[in-house]
Amino acid sequence: DAKTTQPTSMDCAEGRAANLPCNHSTISGNEYVYWYRQIHSQGPQYIIHGLKNNETNEMASLIITEDRKSSTLILPHATLRDTAVYYCIVREGKLIFGQGTELSVKP
């Protein structure tokens, strides 16, 4: 079973920041937090991952709380092409996907 809890769906206005929360209260010390997204009819795409520190790459930023029990994925300027299902995964060997958050970016 997935070890994360995410909202089922979220909306975001185009051009605004999208902040996607994830709870992972049972995370252990050596487990990473990974984010993937899946655009309709495509395979999941890796976005970002982190252990303790906040991370940023060309796609997104990942903010992990100090106690590591939750994290937030930030898409700084959402576009219509960011509409997808976003999965937060606590890695325990293989990737185990939950239901994810369906993000709809609206004009």
Added chain:
Amino acid sequence: DTGVSQNPRHKITKRGQNVTFRCDPISEHNRLYWYRQTLGQGPEFLTYFQNEAQLEKSRLLSDRFSAERPKGSFSTLEIQRTEQGDSAMYLCASSPTAQDLYHYGYTFGSGTRLTVV
């Protein structure tokens, strides 16, 4: 290398027939994974290989399912005596060695959509 390639993209088959899917991973990746995804659900893990060795199989992988990776390169997933419940998207992913995995994650293919009628 253009990423993980899966063939065919779509397959429609009659109940009771056998089907086989192929996955070509990124060439330097030695780990290969199969997942199944039904409508509205996240991908479910089926099995994975390290080189040619099948190291783990999910209990979802019934006796009708078999996966191979004979030379540690491409992999096939065969479903025998298909049932309507097998209708799903079958996804393949590859990754580098375990120590690199933490830095690079998985690369997924676009999947094979199976419809059993």
